[in-house]
Amino acid sequence: MTAVPARFVAIIGQITGRLVDKPADTALRTFLEDEFPSEGALFTELQTLCRQGVVEGWLCTREADGIKFGRVIKPNSDSNGFSVDVVDMHDVVGPHHVHPKGEIDMVMPFDAEARFDGAGKGWTVYGPGSAHKPTVTGGRALILYLLPGGEIAFTPA
Numbered sequence: 600m601t602a603v604p605a606r607f608v609a610i611i612g613q614i615t616g617r618l619v620d621k622p623a624d625t626a627l628r629t630f631l632e633d634e635f636p637s638e639g640a641l642f643t644e645l646q647t648l649c650r651q652g653v654v655e656g657w658l659c660t661r662e663a664d665g666i667k668f669g670r671v672i673k674p675n676s677d678s679n680g681f682s683v684d685v686v687d688m689h690d691v692v693g694p695h696h697v698h699p700k701g702e703i704d705m706v707m708p709f710d711a712e713a714r715f716d717g718a719g720k721g722w723t724v725y726g727p728g729s730a731h732k733p734t735v736t737g738g739r740a741l742i743l744y745l746l747p748g749g750e751i752a753f754t755p756a
Contacts, residue, residue, distance in 0.1 A: 601657045607648045608677055610641060615679035615745060623701025623726050623747070631703070631722040646707045649685055649741050659687045659741075666693055674749040682749030686742050688715075688735035695754050697730040700747035710738025730754070 617634060621627050635642050652658030652671070659667035665688075672683035681703075686693070702725040706715045714737050716723065725731065733742070 601655045603652075603657055603671055604648060607645070607652070608672065610645050610648070611672060611681075611683055611745075612677050612679065613641070614645075615681045618681070618703065618745070619679050623698075623703060623724050625724065627703070628722050628724040631724070635722075637721040642705070645705070645743070646741075649707060649743060650709075652685070653687055653741070658685045664694075665689070665691045670749075674746075678745075681745040681747055684744050684746070686733070686744070687739070688733070688742065689739040690737070691735055693733035695730065695732045697728065697752040697754055698725050698746070699727065699750040699752060701725055701727045701729070702751070703745040705743040705745075706740060707743070708738065708740040710740070713738035713740040715740055715742050 614635060618627070621630065649658060658669060658671055660669045661667065667687040668684065670682055670684045672678050674680050674682045704715065704723040706718055706720055706723060708720050713735060715735050716731060716733060
């Protein structure tokens with residue numbers, strides 16, 4: 600398995616550094632879209648690194664129920680207290696879970712029509728205490744998700 604590239608960690612730090620002390624809400628989604636637009640250089644570079652990571656074997660190293668996944672960074676000072684997980688989903692519904700402190704998602708479709716919980720390429724934000732069954736329709740997508748403090752609780756639907 601290849602180590603996580605330093606550039607990946609640096610980009611995560613750059614993004615999460617801008618999220619510290621910001622609430623996970625609709626304003627945060629707008630902020631992310633303005634600061635790190637889906638057609639911008641940083642988003643594009645991180646998307647490329649994620650796709651490389653899947654191919655090289657340092658991302659999405661586990662698989663269950665048709666979903667490839669893995670935590671690539673545990674909460675630490677480099678990630679400003681956020682964990683970083685990436686999932687590779689293709690027309691599938693994931694396990695129900697709750698976001699105690701919120702969830703910030705970077706949606707990176709492989710297929711133009713792929714949607715994550717109805718959203719295309721870009722950012723989604725779930726507030727503290729929110730819950731869902733993550734769903735990808737219309738093809739295949741990678742989703743990088745940031746969890747404040749690494750907190751997530753898998754629950755029965």
